[in-house]
Amino acid sequence: MKVVVATHNAHKVAELQRILGAALPGLELLPYDGPAPVEDADSFAGNALIKARAAAAHTGLPAIADDSGVSVDALAGAPGVDSAHYSGERDDAANLRLVLTKLVDEPNRAAQFTCAAALVDPVGTDPLDVDESGAAFEHVELGIWPGTIAHEPAGGGGFGYDPIFIPEGYSITSAELTADEKNAISHRGRAFAALARVLAERYGAA
Template structure:
């Protein structure tokens, strides 16, 4: 089995990604990350996903996958965007979605989209040698995929499933909030599902390497 680190401390994401990747994990042991959290100071979802995957790969010496995701609301100029997880300053899902609803107020334009960037960083093998000596982390192989899931923001939360902003987001391809969808329904079209399925062939290729 090839060990691959999932660079998150979010148990909901671990469960969701194991479902999404499914057969792509054949021959791969997906292990959780217990190292320090890096400073996510990138200005895009892609940059922050790579920051997390690079930190986990450097800490563990193993291939690492990570994502950065959030909700971008048109009437708020794309906010909270990359700041979605800490929008209210407490990192509490309920606080975040309540603040979003307060800031959106009675706006008639409620268009929004969930965005996910999925990254894979594969460090050079231990003992690998480059043209200038021992290979460094800068010589890691990196891949990133980004996807979006359009919809609208509801006036109030609905549903008890999912996590994050799911209770106030109704996907354009559904008649219920994301928190009211079954896991299978959400996995079929969600932003995270699209991004990681695009990345899956490169994860699968790690098996036995």
């Protein structure tokens, strides 16, 4: 079964290959080289669907996409859906520095990562799958990863806000975890583990 990964982010493609590869050995993940859609939804699920719909429409193949970010309690849930461009540019280092700057002397460091994992299949076999958007089949799973924001970056692994996010139950940042450790407990790992079950049921890929 061939499924397009609707992202131009090489880190995410590699991460999804690790997460889904073992669970779905019959699944072939293909890179997406089409145009990037405008992600203007006000939720992670909405943006994930926008990306998956665009890739499915461009390739004619089932597509998976995710949208994720960190929400900080003391920042009223920001960066949230604006996580990738929080500093005004798509720069991981600048984004996390801005979060740390805003949290200087803030005792409440609670935060959570959220990931919405979406599947869009433009070639449905069941007319009942078709919805008002014209997509044959759409499904979204959410993964939540609670934790706290560190006072300074640590670790060289991961990407995005990983160097300043301390997962619940840990004393190190997610950037200090191995890839396998992170995938087993992360928001993205949780969301795509749930989506893997949907893929297996739908395509018999497991």
